[in-house]
Amino acid sequence: MSIIVNLDVMLAKRKMKSKDLAEIIGITTANLSILKSGKAKAIRFSTLEAICKALDCQPSDILEYIDDE
Amino acid sequence: MKMFGNKSIASILYRVFLTMSILLMLVTIYRVTNMLVGEDLQYSEDGKYIVQKFSDGLVYTEPDNYNELRKRGLFNIGYLSLYLFIVSLIFKSVSAESVFSRKVITILRIFAIVNFVPFLYALIYNITTWRESWFFEDVLYSNLAFVLAGLSTLIITAVFKKGLKVQRENDLTI
Numbered sequence: 001m002s003i004i005v006n007l008d009v010m011l012a013k014r015k016m017k018s019k020d021l022a023e024i025i026g027i028t029t030a031n032l033s034i035l036k037s038g039k040a041k042a043i044r045f046s047t048l049e050a051i052c053k054a055l056d057c058q059p060s061d062i063l064e065y066i067d068d069e
Numbered sequence: 070m071k072m073f074g075n076k077s078i079a080s081i082l083y084r085v086f087l088t089m090s091i092l093l094m095l096v097t098i099y100r101v102t103n104m105l106v107g108e109d110l111q112y113s114e115d116g117k118y119i120v121q122k123f124s125d126g127l128v129y130t131e132p133d134n135y136n137e138l139r140k141r142g143l144f145n146i147g148y149l150s151l152y153l154f155i156v157s158l159i160f161k162s163v164s165a166e167s168v169f170s171r172k173v174i175t176i177l178r179i180f181a182i183v184n185f186v187p188f189l190y191a192l193i194y195n196i197t198t199w200r201e202s203w204f205f206e207d208v209l210y211s212n213l214a215f216v217l218a219g220l221s222t223l224i225i226t227a228v229f230k231k232g233l234k235v236q237r238e239n240d241l242t243i
Contacts, residue, residue: 031243041241
């Protein structure tokens with residue numbers, strides 16, 4: 001998939017655990033894991049907003065487009 | 070009362086159709102047993118007709134082939150039993166929490182195929198015993214309801230496939 005989720009990088013920068021982030025933004029760790037692994041089909045604006053707020057970052061810090069071709 | 074899910078109309082219909090199919094299966098076994106011991110056909114009082122025991126009550130006028138009569142009777146009741154059993158499976162699978170599943174699609178596909186069986190059976194039978202103008206009378210008209218049910222089921226299957234895809238995408242939307 002050409003959209004890369006850099007959530008791991010941001011979590012490492014903020015020295016935050018996945019479990020803590022899941023608790024703050026109100027989703028399950030299983031769903032956060034799906035998001036981190038890039039298996040998610042879509043992300044809600046509300047989830048993205050909550051992640052950006054929790055990690056104090058911009059959507060572009062989490063999502064990145066890479067041309068496959 | 071809700072249509073799908075636990076404690077729904079679908080779960081009641083599952084039990085109803087399953088019971089009906091089991092009863093019909095027992096009748097089929099009874100008839101096969103009678104056939105094997107040669108007591109499935111009996112003459113009417115005047116001796117002119119042959120009556121098939123535990124059948125739909127029709128009286129057949131001197132059939133030239135008893136075995137054909139037996140086969141048709143058994144096919145009809147056995148087929149109906151299988152038909153109702155598959156219907157019960159459809160209701161069972163939609164009684165689950167998640168209506169859209171691979172299981173429902175598989176059962177719907179089987180149900181669609183089963184609906185085409187009488188048409189194909191009649192077609193093959195009438196081709197092998199060829200006579201004029203048989204197609205519309207014996208094959209198409211008498212099996213039109215089954216063919217339409219089969220086609221409708223194929224459309225419903227496609228809808229369920231789309232539904233499953235949408236549900237999976239929704240499940241993976243975080």
